[in-house]
Amino acid sequence: MSEVVPLEATLRQRRDGGRKLLVPYVTGGLGADWLDVIRAYADAGADAVEVGLAFSDPVMDGPTIQAASQRALEQGATPSGVVAALGSADVGVPLVVMTYYNVVFRSGHRRFAAALRDNGVAGAIVPDLPLEELDDWDRAATDGGVETVLLASPVTPDDRLARLVERTRGFVYGVGLMGVTGERERVAASTSILAKRLKAATDKPVIIGFGVSTPAHAAEVATEADGVIVASALMRKRLDGAGPQELGAVVAGLRAALDAL
Amino acid sequence: MAMRLPDPGGRFGDFGGQYLPESLVPACQELEAAFRLAWADPGFLGEYHSILRDYAGRPTPVTECHNLSQQLGVRVLLKREDLTHTGSHKINNVIGQALLTRRMGKRQVVAETGAGQHGVATATACALFGLECVVYMGEVDVERQALNVFRMKLLGAEVHPVSSGSRTLKDAINEAMRHWVATVESTHYCLGSVMGPHPYPWMVREFQRVVGDEAREQARAVLGGSDPDYVVACVGGGSNAAGTFAGFVDTDARLVGVEPAGGAAIGKGIPGVVHGSKSFLLQDEHGQVLEAHSISAGLDYPGVGPEHAHLASLGRARYVAAGDAEVLEALQLLSRSEGIIPALEPAHALAWIVRAAGSDELPEGSTVLMTLSGRGDKDAQQVMELLG
């Protein structure tokens, strides 16, 4: 069983040491070698890895992650199976799962939190669980030692942003644009505005996702933010057949762009 | 007392809530505030009711079915939503939401549709109010409700077929929500039933309560001052049923919602969260949402509005199911006995009445008010093929 590598402590320490943070994503259970993809990410300089637990109705996801989720489900991925497999990953960087609330609710809050903890997963991202609905899960997560990462949006008002950064654990996930996940030509104008607002509002690590598609995007976003999440650009290649080595090389390219800042 | 306000978190008992991505929270809060003010504003109410009267053709009549009643041994009254402009109850909700869209200063409306009745109603209201209209519809439904696709286009709406998942209503809602996340600052999401995040289940029920409020007075006129013993409506998301039940919840009438056998969220589902609220849901042991299977595009949905889950838990309403074959029979029965061709959706409600009439579930001599939520024109092609 993997030891839990804590999320916020690890990310803070690395950021405070002058490093920009890189969090690549993989859909759990997509392809037989998906655990090797996580290892390749870690070897290529990921600071944490986000693992998607596929859900049938991913409303915050664009075509790429939808397709990745659907294919993983067709290949027999289940949330409990993916989490159990993470127990043997042992990659030395923090793991954070991303899934939709029904998966958590169906499992049961305490049981879900315990499964994460027992399998070395530090955190959870649940994009359809806003502050209004957070309490029950958050209590179970906190008791179970799971860090729940909250998402901030360009339309989140200031007073709400303050409450949100107060309650988030691990880091604050800035949703850089109004829309669903997916690659974009260029970084949305809303991204740097949100990054600045978040940096002014909190000392917790500020990591931005949605539409961060290339090393140049990553570098641009990380001039304001503490780091980036990259998902669709990697999963598109994964769907096209890329294995751990090729995906690791993509992550290495992102790492190099961030390290050059 | 059932069917009043939800709690401040948008809950009806254990059900409802606001399970939304952060990007949509401000819009739902804005909508709730706008609806709350509008619904207490005599100016808004006056405009809403005058449009329903002068444009949509309200009040709709209640028709006593003498031939059918004789045949079944129970006295059947139909609330005739099939006679509204656009041919279903969906127009009631859409007029309300279009007025709100204008009040909030938004210029575009996005909607999902299953049977196409909500899409047609939305396209109609958008034409009337000069709003842009975008409709998402599953590919399966685009095929089986082709007439309504053409009507929407004629009315100036953009119709996007949805090819993901089950390619029906559930997936149309997913795509409409994705569209909304990207356009929320200029776009209102006109949800077509009493589902979704707060305030939709409450707001849509209120926009549909005109059905029940009218029916209650009309039924009393027919029944010599009494209320019907039974009040029956079909349940997809549950808006025509919620609007109907709202008029009778404080009477002694027994409320019966009829789900499709292949999408019986209350009958076979367990609590879960999809599309923004907690309710009964067809799902597997891992929380993956299952596909519904129904002959009727408007009921082909694995979830149900949260207030129905609450009414079921309280025991105030009972939820039963009707299968495809008996629904087709009921559709033909009403056509031949009364000269009224119902849509496949309300034919579910009738199928249950036909099956239950004379049993303990619906004893001989009972009076029954059923909401005939829409007319059958949209289904003519599909039914023609099914009957060979």
Ligand SMILES: Cc1ncc(COP(=O)(O)O)c(C=O)c1O
């Ligand atoms: C005629 C008709 N009745 C019923 C429904 C189901 O919706 P609800 O359960 O919200 O009334 C539809 C939906 O398309 C419909 O077209």
